[in-house]
Amino acid sequence: MNTDADHLHEDHKTGIMRWITTTNHKDIGTLYLFLSLTMFFVGGAMALIIRAELFQPGLQLVNPDFFNQMTTMHALIMIFGALMPALVGLANWQVPLMIGAPDMALPRLNNWSFWILPFALSMLASTLFFEGGAPAAGWTLYPPLVLQGGDALPYAIFSVHLLGLSSILGAINIIATILNMRAPGMTLMKMPMFVWTWLITAFLLIAVMPVLAGAVTMLLTDRFFGTSFFTASGGGDPVMFQHIFWFFGHPEVYILILPAFGVISTIIPAFSRKKLFGYDSMVYATASIALLSFIVWAHHMFTVGMPLAGEIFFMMTTMLIAVPTGVKVFNWIATMWQGSMTFETPMLFSLAFIVLFTIGGFSGLMMAITPVDFQYHDTYFIVAHFHYVLVPGAIFAVIAAVYFWLPKWTGKMYDETLGKIHFWLTTIFVNITFFPQHFVGLAGMPRRIPDYAVQFTDFNAISTIGSFGFGIAQILFLYILYKTLQQDVTADNKVWEGAEGLEWTLPSPPPYHSFEEPPKVE
Amino acid sequence: MRNFIVFLLSTIPALALGDWEVNLPRGVTPTSILAYDLHMLIFYITVIIGIGVFGVMFYSIIHHRKSKGAVPANFHENTKVEIIWTVIPFLILVGMAIPATQALILMEDTSEAEVTLKVTGYQWMWKYEYLEDNVSFLSRIDSESNKARKLNSGVDVRNVKNYLLEVDNPIVLPINAKIRLLLTASDVIHAWWVPELGGKKDAVPGFVNEMWFNINKPGIYRGQCAELCGKDHAFMPIVVKAVSKAEYEKWVMNQQNNNKIANKK
Numbered sequence: 117m118n119t120d121a122d123h124l125h126e127d128h129k130t131g132i133m134r135w136i137t138t139t140n141h142k143d144i145g146t147l148y149l150f151l152s153l154t155m156f157f158v159g160g161a162m163a164l165i166i167r168a169e170l171f172q173p174g175l176q177l178v179n180p181d182f183f184n185q186m187t188t189m190h191a192l193i194m195i196f197g198a199l200m201p202a203l204v205g206l207a208n209w210q211v212p213l214m215i216g217a218p219d220m221a222l223p224r225l226n227n228w229s230f231w232i233l234p235f236a237l238s239m240l241a242s243t244l245f246f247e248g249g250a251p252a253a254g255w256t257l258y259p260p261l262v263l264q265g266g267d268a269l270p271y272a273i274f275s276v277h278l279l280g281l282s283s284i285l286g287a288i289n290i291i292a293t294i295l296n297m298r299a300p301g302m303t304l305m306k307m308p309m310f311v312w313t314w315l316i317t318a319f320l321l322i323a324v325m326p327v328l329a330g331a332v333t334m335l336l337t338d339r340f341f342g343t344s345f346f347t348a349s350g351g352g353d354p355v356m357f358q359h360i361f362w363f364f365g366h367p368e369v370y371i372l373i374l375p376a377f378g379v380i381s382t383i384i385p386a387f388s389r390k391k392l393f394g395y396d397s398m399v400y401a402t403a404s405i406a407l408l409s410f411i412v413w414a415h416h417m418f419t420v421g422m423p424l425a426g427e428i429f430f431m432m433t434t435m436l437i438a439v440p441t442g443v444k445v446f447n448w449i450a451t452m453w454q455g456s457m458t459f460e461t462p463m464l465f466s467l468a469f470i471v472l473f474t475i476g477g478f479s480g481l482m483m484a485i486t487p488v489d490f491q492y493h494d495t496y497f498i499v500a501h502f503h504y505v506l507v508p509g510a511i512f513a514v515i516a517a518v519y520f521w522l523p524k525w526t527g528k529m530y531d532e533t534l535g536k537i538h539f540w541l542t543t544i545f546v547n548i549t550f551f552p553q554h555f556v557g558l559a560g561m562p563r564r565i566p567d568y569a570v571q572f573t574d575f576n577a578i579s580t581i582g583s584f585g586f587g588i589a590q591i592l593f594l595y596i597l598y599k600t601l602q603q604d605v606t607a608d609n610k611v612w613e614g615a616e617g618l619e620w621t622l623p624s625p626p627p628y629h630s631f632e633e634p635p636k637v638e
Numbered sequence: 639m640r641n642f643i644v645f646l647l648s649t650i651p652a653l654a655l656g657d658w659e660v661n662l663p664r665g666v667t668p669t670s671i672l673a674y675d676l677h678m679l680i681f682y683i684t685v686i687i688g689i690g691v692f693g694v695m696f697y698s699i700i701h702h703r704k705s706k707g708a709v710p711a712n713f714h715e716n717t718k719v720e721i722i723w724t725v726i727p728f729l730i731l732v733g734m735a736i737p738a739t740q741a742l743i744l745m746e747d748t749s750e751a752e753v754t755l756k757v758t759g760y761q762w763m764w765k766y767e768y769l770e771d772n773v774s775f776l777s778r779i780d781s782e783s784n785k786a787r788k789l790n791s792g793v794d795v796r797n798v799k800n801y802l803l804e805v806d807n808p809i810v811l812p813i814n815a816k817i818r819l820l821l822t823a824s825d826v827i828h829a830w831w832v833p834e835l836g837g838k839k840d841a842v843p844g845f846v847n848e849m850w851f852n853i854n855k856p857g858i859y860r861g862q863c864a865e866l867c868g869k870d871h872a873f874m875p876i877v878v879k880a881v882s883k884a885e886y887e888k889w890v891m892n893q894q895n896n897n898k899i900a901n902k903k
Contacts, residue, residue, distance in 0.1 A: 173802075174795040175787060181869040254866050260843060261826040261868060348844020354827060355842060389704070391714035419829060419865075420840045421847035424746045428739055435731045439724060446723045449695045454711035456704040467699070471692060478684035485734065487741040488677045490837030491662055491670075494829060494864040559659040560833040562864045565872035567787055569802045570795060571657035 136231070139223035140628065141208050142525070144230050148205025149518070151233060153597075155197030156511075157590070158241070162190035164587055167549075171580040173570050183566035184252035189244065191255035192272075195372070196279045197237045199506070202514045203375040204229075204286045207314045209525060211290060213619035214308045216299030216637065218629040221292035229285035236278035243268035254564060256365070257332065259346040259357050263339050270340070273332045280325040287318035287325075294318075299618065301637035305399070308617050309392060312399050313378030316406045320367045320374075323410075328364040331357060355420050362413035370409045372506065373473075374402060376513030377444060380466050382617075383520050384448050387463035388455030389614035394447040401440035401447075408437050418489045427486050434484035438477070445474055460612070461535030465516035468508055468543050476504030479554065494564075497557030503550045508543070515542075515593070520612075522597075527605035527624040534596045541589035548582030663834045666859070666880070667851040670836025672741045680734060687730075745837065748848045751818030753811065759821070759828030759841035759863070762870035766809055769820075773893040779873045780804040787873060803860040808877035812886035813853045821847040826868060832861030832876055840865055853880040 129137055138144060166186050169177045178186070208226070212219055220226045243250040248266030251257070262269065294315045298307070307315075335357070337343040344350025346357045385392045392398065414422060414430040422430075448470055457463070479501040483489050492498060523529045552575035557563075561572045568576065607624045618635055619626070664674045702708045756767040760776075767774040779787075783802050786793035795801045811817055821830055823841040830849075831838030839849040853859075861876040881889070 174791070174793070175789040179789050179869075180872065184866070184869060184871075252869070258827060258866070261866065264826070264868065348842075353844070355845070388702075389710040390712075393714050394720055395715070397715075397720045419838050420842065421845065424743065427742055427746070431738060431742070432735055435735060438731060439727050442727045443720070443724055445691065449691065449698065450719070451714075452695065452698045452702065454708070454713075455698070455702050456708040456710040457699065457702055458704045467695075470695065474688070474691065478688060481684060482677065482680050485676055485680055485738045487669075487738055487745055487837075488673045488680070490745070490839075491673050491677070491833065493838060494831075555658075555660040558662045559657075560663070560861070562831070562862060562872075564866045567802065567872050569800070571659065574658060 145208030152202035159193035167580040167583040185250040216635045217297035232282040236275045240275040287321035290318040309381035310378035324364040324367045331360040366413040367409040379513040379517040383466040386614045390455040393450035401443040404440040431486040462516040462520035464539040472508030495557035500553035523607035530600040545585035665834040666855040752815040759823035762874040829865035831864040
């Protein structure tokens, strides 16, 4: 490995200043991933407070207001602090490596888009210590309830602005990189699927983040500057907020899942030793999911009182999403079909992703049926659904990506046995946590309640046990990462027998300026 | 460790007491039954699709593994197959959308109601007004549940009858009559939901929403607020007592007399 020698020729700082001033895509990718991991544990601790209170009926640990702060903060931190930075971190590391570029197109902007995040997230988290506590109206911030909040509200709104700003800058950078810096010969339809999914995701981010910023700014002026966008007594409409919010919110959930699709589309072919089936249709399916995401938002609000025609429209467009999503699942399975599979940790997480994400997709299809959604809406059935698509969905894909590319990034191989133990513990406990939530939801337990009627006790107790098991399993993940980094560099360039793509032509770890000479792609 | 075992043992009676209900209630109104039947239909369709898709996947996982000497095939695209697995799911969805749309049209038809009940959500109670009969009252969580639900109340909530699902003044409604609800709220958004009556609707301040149901069986049906409305969101239950028409009329008379007495005072 000659990377250390390369570093000596570089004029870059060491110690803490290296990380603060870095404009290198790998360093920034690492920062994103490290921040994400930290926030994953912070948000996870909040989830465990929620689950501990719900272990038994009656209030034992926290008062209802603090419980509401936990549900609100858990969601905001997990979405904006854990998942989105993880995906941007993966993009930072992988996009230049995969398209044969030396770095991101806008390296200084890259530094800034990362360093906004720790400040924004600390400001958001600091509201927990305010008088009156953190925002407690749910992450969806519905007025009028959210306007009853105390001093936390302007801070939360400002941090949402900053988080959105960071996302937009990151997205601009990713688009500029992908469109301008591909190696000669790499046409759009030859790009790796991960790059494709991130290109589409970046456009979604630019389209909807300003919408969220607008919505929360209107909350701000309603609260402090005497407007009444969302107050009926002043001529406003509380439901309008929900329309604006979900016009952001639905594409947002695809922002969280499309790059995950890209990861799975990379890992499945590698361990099946067979090319991704239906590459073109995968690209078109991703693009159609993204386009459809703009015309389905009101399915989050079927019970607000909509005209019949509106309900029918949003029901049908929502059902339509099942088609491109189905195409993706079928293509993954066709990729495995008659392959030559091995089951290393990244592959195990990817296979679990396909099964468990599809289960979340099935419950999503059930909810699209408006007349039945009147029953499902705002119950634990919904909670089970979106945790199935986000935890064994998006988070499993991030974990799979880390196991898959960590040997490339560091040149160090993780412990395969421990990785498999981590996989099995995580997969078993994630199901123990979330599967029973389908049952209590159908049986009538509303979401966002700190205390419940006694008939829901058993499944809630099981779910709580599962959640603590899941939490402990992630400490093992930390240990695996720590143990990997303690070793010497051992991994070869290719790492995985079936891996394909430009990143595997570089040494492990790759040199500081990934590709100084653009590689040729036939 | 010993404490832990004692703790585990202490949960056994709780397990025995509990209720392992795993599904939507079928309910007692045409709309709830319609929703239930659709729910089961879509559920079975997804189960069948799931068995098919996961079946192929696990077949492949078992048989096409390197340790069994599988050699990777070369194919990686097939337009015909792609068209098939785009069109077939689409047709299945059309098959689902037809009954769903029919059900929706029925559910949104609030015309020709016999009883109109106006529901107003407050933090954290409900107000009910019987518009034709001039009867109105507030409905709050009952005092026993309210005491037990406090943080560290020292009350074992398992001994509280209908914990969190009991109110001081239940709604009384006649069976076999189309009942129209007009929903609104005075402060924040609430949602009125009794699972066995089918569906829920938001109560939005400044706006009036409508829903209807027709109860086909006398009984007591319980539900609660289903839209986060602040700290006591979990503590604003709904109780509906469905009785025969004769009994309902008697109840209305009683209420009207009580109101008169109350007004004279």
